[in-house]
Amino acid sequence: MDKTSVILLILSCTSFVLIFVFFTFLVVSNNIKRKRKFLIEKQNRESEFKQELLHTQLEMQEHTFQNISQEIHDNVGQILSLVKLHLNILTASQSVSPQLMEIKEQVNNAITELRNLSNGYYGEKLADMGLQTAIRNQLTHLEKTGLYTINFYSEIDHVVIDRSKTIFLYRMMQEIFNNVVKHAAADHITVKLLAKEDKIHILVKDNGKGFAIEDKHFVPGIGLSSMRNRAAMIQAILIIESEENNGTTVNLVCSPRQGI
Secondary structure, eight states, X not given: OOHHHHHHHHHHHHHHHHHHHHHHHHHHHHHHHHHHHHHHHHHXXXXXXXXXXXXXXXXXXXXXXXXXXXHIIIIIHHHHHHHHHHHHHHTTSSOOOHHHHHHHHHHHHHHHHHHHHHHHTOHXXXXXXXXXXXXXXXXXXXXXXXXXXXXXXXXXXXXXXXXHHHHHHHHHHHHHHHHIIIXXXXXXXXXXXXXXXXXXXXXXXXXSOOOOTXXXXXXXXXXXXXXXXXXXXXXXXXXXXXXXXXXXXXXXXEOOSSOO
């Protein structure tokens, strides 16, 4: 075989190898692209499923809350209203005992608290009034007890958040305030609504006794676990900072549906 033939054979073999490598690369590359596309589609389907599941859970929960609030309003509220009517008749005369007047006052207070409780669990009303107004109302109720001084600050004129997120965030705020009342032994509460980097920050700080949240022996209660679950469901960030005898700070960070 002459030298030219050898060179042609080498070039032919090299060309064949290069073509084979090229087509192998194309096949592998296409497989990788298909797998990547499949994984992306799978992740999108899982994300859509989670969102649909969240939406269903929200609807079921709010439906339950609405039924409870309606039952409270219609049944217990009616009973208390009848009691109030009878007490008004009994106290119409001039000679009324102080004890009877005290009972009348307590019934009036019970009706007011019942109305507040019923309104507090009415999700659609919460969503309509907006998160900022709902938080203000909660703080007003706390301040009226005379046990707390309140400092509320908002650099956001109007908080625009998806309705489902609004309801979940409000439930979390209710739990935060409930923990302050039940466990903190505080007398001052500060709430701030801030906008940072297209995120809404809701900051709640109390001057109570705090707790050792970093302690390895610390076991979160039902309320704290519920808050973390709710935060995860709406893809919000929940940050709790607390030290014994140094109060507690809770920071909720979430993305609004659209701009602020």
